Amino acid sequence: AQSVSQHNHHVILSEAASLELGCNYSYGGTVNLFWYVQYPGQHLQLLLKYFSGDPLVKGIKGFEAEFIKSKFSFNLRKPSVQWSDTAEYFCAVTRSGNTGKLIFGQGTTLQVKP
Amino acid sequence: DAGVIQSPRHEVTEMGQEVTLRCKPISGHNSLFWYRQTMMRGLELLIYFNNNVPIDDSGMPEDRFSAKMPNASFSTLKIQPSEPRDSAVYFCASARQGWKDTQYFGPGTRLTVL
Numbered sequence: 001a002q003s004v005s006q007h008n009h010h011v012i013l014s015e016a017a018s019l020e021l022g023c024n025y026s027y028g029g030t031v032n033l034f035w036y037v038q039y040p041g042q043h044l045q046l047l048l049k050y051f052s053g054d055p056l057v058k059g060i061k062g063f064e065a066e067f068i069k070s071k072f073s074f075n076l077r078k079p080s081v082q083w084s085d086t087a088e089y090f091c092a093v094t095r096s097g098n099t100g101k102l103i104f105g106q107g108t109t110l111q112v113k114p
Numbered sequence: 115d116a117g118v119i120q121s122p123r124h125e126v127t128e129m130g131q132e133v134t135l136r137c138k139p140i141s142g143h144n145s146l147f148w149y150r151q152t153m154m155r156g157l158e159l160l161i162y163f164n165n166n167v168p169i170d171d172s173g174m175p176e177d178r179f180s181a182k183m184p185n186a187s188f189s190t191l192k193i194q195p196s197e198p199r200d201s202a203v204y205f206c207a208s209a210r211q212g213w214k215d216t217q218y219f220g221p222g223t224r225l226t227v228l
Contacts, residue, residue: 032214043118044205044219051214090157094213101170102147102213104157 004093006105013081014113021076021108023065023091033074034092034102035065044090050074061085083114116140118220120206126226132194135223138187139208147217148181148191149205157205163189164212196227 007022025031035047048059055067065076074091091105119138127133139146148160161171163183174181178197183189193200203222209215 034216036219043221044207046216046218049216101159101162101172102217103159106156 004091004103004105006089006091006108008108009106010109010111012111012113015083016080017112019076019078019081019085019110021089021091021110023074023076023105024072025074025091025093025103026072027093027095028072029095032094033065033067034094035059035063035074035076036090036092036104037087038090038107039087047076047089081110081112083112086110086112118206118208118218120204120220120223122223123221124224124226126228127196128228129197130195131227132192133196133200133225133227135191135204135206135225137189137191137206137220139189139206140218141187142210143208143218144186144211145209145213145215145217146183146189147207147209148189149207149219151203151205151222152201160191160204193225196225198227201225201227 003026005024033050036044037047038044047063048057050057050067058064063078065074067074088107088109090107092102094102121136144165146163149157151157159173161181162169166183181191203224205222206220207217209217
């Protein structure tokens with residue numbers, strides 16, 4: 001079965017530190033990849049997505065992610081985090097086409113200390 | 115646009131009672147999704163509608179759960195009878211068309227079954 005693994009369940013960083021959140025998926029075919037963020041008390045919002053083309057994807061708020069097909073990975077990065085980045089981050093994967101199911105990882109809680 | 119609207123935002127009920135959750139998708143979006151979020155299982159897709167027709171309901175946990183989409187601007191998720199293990203946050207999301215498009219999430223309904 002298709003699955004998505006987020007290696008870090010809880011990450012604590014100081015402001016200005018660099019961030020990398022891991023995401024690996026198990027499906028071997030062509031995939032669409034997403035990172036969503038859920039700020040405290042708010043609903044899920046899309047950070048960035050990858051469908052095709054340049055494997056380095058730029059998203060909102062300075063986030064980026066790199067799709068490495070050989071490693072089945074789509075890690076999220078940000079060079080310098082801010083306190084306002086404190087949130088829960090979800091990686092999600094679906095197969096290309098209209099019949100795929102969006103599968104979410106378990107989420108990573110990021111706490112940024114001021 | 116007001117975004118995806120869900121009601122109620124919070125629901126507390128007793129075991130055995132019927133619960134109805136409501137969702138209004140973004141106008142013009144043809145796809146609607148119901149998700150459930152729990153600490154143990156993370157975010158799970160319950161059901162996916164496209165053009166008001168259920169496409170994938172494989173995530174619906176059991177017969178106690180049912181979902182309808184009588185028109186393009188309204189959907190309900192019903193639990194009858196409710197059980198304590200149904201306690202979770204239920205999210206509705208909509209997209210223009212299918213899995214490939216960005217899903218926009220509502221604020222969620224936090225359900226507590228006593």
